[in-house]
Amino acid sequence: MNRREFVRIAALTGLAAGTAYAMAGLADPVMAAETGNLPFPADEADAQSGGILKVAMQIQKMEDPATYSWVEMSNQTRHLLEYLAMTGPDNITRPMLAESWSASDDLKTWTFNIRKGVMWHNGDELTAEHIKWNVERWTDPAIGSSNVGLSSISALVEEVDSGEKDDKGNAKMVKKLRDGAITLVDSHTIQFNLSKPVLSFPEDMYNYPTAILHPSFTPPFSDNPIGTGAYGLAELAVGDKCILKRITKTTDGKDFTYWGGKVYLDEIHYYNFDEDNQLTAFAGGDVDAIYEFSIEQMELAKAVEGNIIAARTAQTLCCRMRVTEPPFDDIRVRKAIVMACDNAAIKALVYPEGGDIGENHHVAPVHPEYFELPPIKRDVEGAKALLKEAGKENLEVTIDVGNTDGPWHQSVAEAMRDQLKDAGITLNVNVMPASNYWEIWAKTGFGATAWTHRPLGTMVLSLGYRTGVPWNESAFASAEFDAALDAAEATLDVEERRAKMETVEKILQDAAVMVQPLYRPVYTITSKKVHGYPAHPTQYHQFNKVWMSA
Amino acid sequence: MKLIGRRLIQMILILIVASIILFIIFDSDTFKMRIALAELGNFGVSAMDPDDYKAWLVKKGLDIPFYQRFALWVGNVLQGDLGWSFEKNTAVGPLLWAALKNTGILAFWVFALMVPLSLILGVLAGMREGSRLDRSISFISVFTTSIPEIATAIILTVIFALGLKWLPTKSAMISGFDGWQLMLPVMTLVLYDFGYVARMTRASMAEVMTSQYIRTAVLKGLPYRRVILRHALRNALIAPFTVIVLQLNWLLSGVVVVEVFFEYKGFGKLLLEAALFGDIYVVQACTLVAVIVAVTSQIISDIGYTFLNPRIRFA
């Protein structure tokens, strides 16, 4: 167990981060220990208060935070609405509105201690009751929150007959909170009783739609924005701008004190720019920071004065083959395709700066339980031999590409096309609009699907590769794999889990389900005036300790 | 006046036809899916089963057949309600007015510069057809008109914004109105458009100058000034007048690329974004405006033509 891992485990077990760092013998330059269990970075000595941070981002609407569908939406409210936990730029999750948490050994009971003295913008104090109200709301079928899909929350609900019938006359099932799933221990302690073990409960609590709302909330949020954050909403114009200002008074006129210590910025301004134009807006001096720029814009970014920030992520592209569709039902074909590809070369071509090489098993180096398998090697001759064996010489296949995460998908596919040519495989790249791709992503024989970053590797594998799960786009089915994954997921200890992950990763890699060439970095840029800007893997804006020099 | 009546009725017919077609187009599954994607995100949509999707459509009011939505929309528009933008999550009316206001400012300056420039150059060139001045002006106007707006925008940006750094690159005007940011878009449009109007003016002037009544005027012994100012200009400016008014219509097209390139928040950008999003009511409203502007400019040009041309006025 290295030190970084230790910190992570400590956090998972509910130790205060600072303590964990101290135990790991880290100098802890980043995380505040002395300010007492805060998830934010330490205050910098020369930090100056005041100033407006202008950020270019797409401005979305603020309807119901429980049904957010875009990261941008959550960024707009991230400094108003806060979460039980917070995953930092280092991919480590720390307590936020919760002070600490603990899990039972079977990982079926999670107890959260709610931070005391957290004040709502209307003057109320945050209690466990409020948390319960939020969790109940997420599980309300009428709300339709995607949080129900989180493994943690799904373990709190049961399917019941809604009493209605669908078109075919079958009983319509709805998910409802189980009785006794939530127990209020005291005013600041809440306990979740799960139906199955869940490892990622704290990580789930920083999933962007899990922001904690005041019980007085009615959508849209922008009409009556009450949160616990340091900032309030001053103006929102969708597709134009979103202006946040420091809160000094509660709505009932009292002085507002923020629980999270010092914040520096007076105002945070989001201005709407398309992703393509954010960097040029930055270059033109309109904004101080941007949501993201693409790899194509790297050279432009380098030429502009500013700090380029690259975040390591688990965001990836899975060029996955559906194992039930011919010719991919033949593992020799899949293997040949995988072997003929050179992931390292593709990564170097598509994302020369930052990022990680993919290893075709969908566990990223940034994941804590990542087990490093031997590097995969390109083997063109082997591929040819396999094809010959399978009687599929001069194989011609088509890959569907939707560029759902940007044109780099296509670059990957084209690079693959060139590499596969060496093995005598003809790859046709079928480019289609993103919306069309999402209609066929789970059905097509060969498709390039983007997977987003998730804090734990097991989370992804559970979602995408267990037998029969809805998002199992490759139709991969292996009892062995499921069992190995179960074992890993039941293990709280990271070191142990990592060991178990070897089998999991190996099974998936050997099944040659996908060519996963890379984990892409996420780039952003800030002006030299901006200090402490976080490089978050999922582009979550955490501006509490960001400050502007004059 | 009967003509105007005809035009107005024609306009209403066009509007009805156009908006029905738009409703049909945007009724397609592709567009609904596009709205869903934008609203719910990629994974959000892919996680939906058909029932959920249907429910979502019901929630958005997109499950209603297009003809019913059309009828509803017509009713609302007649009451001054232009509908709701899916993308911007706001009423279309204010959105459209803000965009039109910005485009209006742009158009005002474009016209304020382009009209005198092109008329003066056109008249100077047409006055002495074939002279060196005429040929220079003609060539310059062919030249500038030949450079598409996107290229003009690039060249001006490279020179004035990137190279000399005199002007800002983009015109998003995020911190309020800024005249400097208006300059590149205006220059682009003026540069592209003036040549066309100047050429029309020149052709009209040249034609008038060879006409027999100018010969009559000269052979009547009138001073050259009088011949030009009293006899030639009045007739020569009839055609450019209508052309200029019709440029309004062109401008609505022309601004799209300029506004998108310079990030200027006007009508063109709104339209393009709404169309790409599948934001039916915004597209409808923009089309409404576009057609009204087009037909109105036609009416104005008709009236102006009639007014300026006694041959028609007193027919």
Added chain:
Amino acid sequence: MTEQIPVLECRNLCISYFTRAGEIPAVVDFNMRLMPGEAQGIVGESGCGKSTVALAIMNYMGKNGKVVSGEILFEGRDMQKMSEEELRQLRGSRIAMVYQEPMASLNPAMLVGDQLAEVPIYHEGVSKEEAWNRARDMLAKVKLPEPERILNSYPHQISGGQQQRVVIAMALLSGPKLLLLDEPTTALDVTVEASIVDLIREIADESGTSMIYISHNLGLILETCDRITVMYSGEAVELGDVDAVFDMMRHPYTRGLFGSIPLPGADKNARPLVSIPGQLPLPHERPRGCNFGPRCDFFKAGVCDAAAIRMRQVRGSGPGHWSRCERIDDIDWDKPIAEGVSREITAPGDVVLKVDNMTKHYEIEESALFFSGEKKTVKANENIDFDAREAETVAIVGESGCGKSTFAKVLMGLETATSGNVQLGNFELGHLPVQKRSADTISKLQMVFQNPFDTLNPSHTVGSQIARVIRKFGVESDPVKVQERVLDLLDTVKLPRDFAKRRPRQLSGGQKQRVGIARAFAGNPSVVIADEPVSALDVSVQAAVTELLMDIQAEHGTTMLFISHDLSVVRYLADRIVVMYLGQIMEQGTTDEIFSPPYHPYTEALLSAVPIADTHVKKRRIVLEGELPSATNPPEGCPFSTRCRYMIPGTCDVTPPPLKQMSAGHRILCHLTDDELNAMEPVIVIEGAPSEKKEVRRKRKSVAQGAGSKAKTQPAAKRAAKPKAASPVKTTAKDKPSRSK
């Protein structure tokens, strides 16, 4: 007289245009002396340089025209040496001009009053009010009714005749010493032309202004001028007193010109017209020596083409009579021009075409998708009733808007008759549109069109256009035979066979008209409608085409309906004449019956209006008043009642006139009694001695009546562009001079 300074003198004037192709001499060695009060006519075919002379006098040559040598003296001062400002002061004040197209010559966007007032304001510096007053007076002087209304009108609000009067008034406003008239009546209807000519003559008599009258019409010159200059291909070929030149032509071209116009004495069978062979040389292709040489019967190599020909004084004539003929003394001028080959008279046969009470009404409405305007009925043809026999030529005569074209359309099946019948042989086709007619019927009825530039499709070869007709009408279908037939037809119209491969662009106007005739006769028609087939051609070509048409007609025994506005031509070639006015037949009868009393009052006026280039002819002067009514709103009663000088109030303007049978085929539609009609005197009398002419003219002047007559639109005949000699022609056609280079 000799002491007087000429108002204008042109000495050895040479004018050239400078184009990319180089210098093109437009006028060469032009001399003219115009004394005060004198009226000088310049006559010539298109492209002869007559308008260039006028514009050179005004010093308005455009940017590429230039006086190369010689001088123009205005009252003794060289205009070339004047400054712009001096010129400006002359123009419009001392020298004024009247133009061919009155509508185009007036600024459409200015009130007539303003345009008139400019003249005194800028030349005499008078106040605006004073200027308007003068303008008003001047309008009254040019006999415009309601001058006040006209002053406050825009040009398009008044009729063509009135516009021309306005232009004349504008020219006269500052009492010019010299008035230039450039084809001032060409764009007008015949009856309107007559009244304008009348006005011009009156002005000349009254004010003592010198005039230069440019025209292609010899008759007009005779009626208006004292002296005449005949121009050919940029040169004056003959000049002298009008009488001297008309009675003692001393240049072959002048003689040729007279030979090709049908004068009252001519007869199509006994004394056919004699055309001048060949055609006008292009300005940059003029031959050496005499320009007329290649077309001249008296051409003598070595004499006529040796060097530029000088003007020579004509011996035995008046002092000012000159001719540019090298062989002036060698030619026996008294010997009549070689006569045309006379034709055998073919007696008219059975009735081929019978038009019985045919009426055609149009409904016009303001067409729109959603508005229906009021419907108006245009009575284009009303009770047309006549017949035509085999081998007969029936002429339909009338001014613009008389319904000639509609009638042709009904015959051809492009329109159907509203009522009545049209029978071709025994076959009824008045209600049968062309699509429903059999190829046979269609081929029996063919047409020769007016405008040579429109008659052939510029995109197809001559041969293919004729061949199409042959195939279409099923005359031949075998390609070889079709081709043979095409060549035969070209022979028939006297065109070289290789023309079959040419495109219309490469043909001259006359040649195109020949092809048009070949096409019409390709299907062996029994009736040919010729719609003003020669009116757009130059005079010297007209005769040739007319003759050709009649030769073929005579040969095939074809019936011809000859539509024309020109009574001289009609008189020459028609057997019978139908006179139409506002869609109705006013009078019909044999040519003799029409040209001698009793007349319909309209026929009488029409006869009087036609200018005749013969000093032996005496005309009664009848000038029509009022305007040509609109066909959409014809007068009640007799259509001619608004302009008729015999109008009986209460009868003519209320009751439609009865049809009077004067003799077997002579019918007149009029309220006048037979006695009144019979009491009419002949309009045209041919007299013996040329010397009486002067008196005749004086007399005419006293009869002359000015009136604001109106031409509704310009005659269709004039709409066509004048044949341009400039079209790129490379031909070896018969009517092309064989040039010595």
Added chain:
Amino acid sequence: MADITIEPAAPSILAQLTRTRIIALLMALVWLPLSAYVISGVTPGGSADYMLLPSIPAVILLYLIAFRAWRESWVAVLGLSLVCFWLLVAVSVPFLPLFDPNKPIAPFQIPFATKGENFYLLGTDYKGRDILSRTLWGCQRVIVWGVTATLVAYMVGMLFGLLAGYLSGWWDEIISFLGNVLLSFPVMVLFIVILNYLGPSGFNIIVAVTFASAPAIMRIVRGLALDIKTRDYVFAAQTRGESPLWIMFVELLPNVRGPIIVDACLRLGYTTVAITTLTFLGLGLQPPDPDWGLMIRESAKTAMLFKFSYMLIVPALSVSSLILGFNLMADGLREMSLRD
């Protein structure tokens, strides 16, 4: 753009030129292989390249013929030279020693840069693709789609124009009304709506251009047809009992051609602008094959810097020069037709 008024008189120079069958043959020789090459989307470098080989002399021959005919108008000759230059590039680009236009080599090489043994005359783009190669290859797509779209628009516009102009009556009312409906949309709105609906591709650009241009063409042709149908030769054909179709296509159509050629040159320019602009807006031709609008689009977000502005300037100047060529040609032809 609003319509340009065209002198109805058939310019004789044009008529003379178009008459020549050779020219039609040469044009076909250039056009058919080139459009087949681009539209079928064959991979360059294959044997398909050789079908462009005969087009090269054809372009040169065409240029010489037109040069001779138009030499008096330097405006027309200049325009012709520009257009023929790009046409020559389009047919000969597979044979030029260029880098693969889609192959990333070394990104952000400025013009005249030498890296390794490679020399980049116009530099490379953000992906490291050679700009010179992309520009030259790009003209193929621009020219082929532009001209094809214009051609189709003309066919449709002329057909309807002839129907409306010659048949008049209800045909005219209906066609003119539909034309007005389409003309009432600002062109860009029409493009956006159509391409947005059909999806961005070359074929859909043809559809969109047809919808946008055909009404204007229809108007011009209708006007010409209205004029021509009063000519005596049409009258003659009618009185000969020819069918309306025959009259429209044999009598009217060839005579409409003259004035239409000037308009066609202008419209080729508009279409080129439209394709470039639409591609820039993301509604036109799709990546990765090179196209000027696409190059601008890609560079506008990756190279908005003075030192990288060559990436924008090169395609911008290329498209401008092609359009300038079309416009100058139109201008020269009109001037010549007016002179005669």
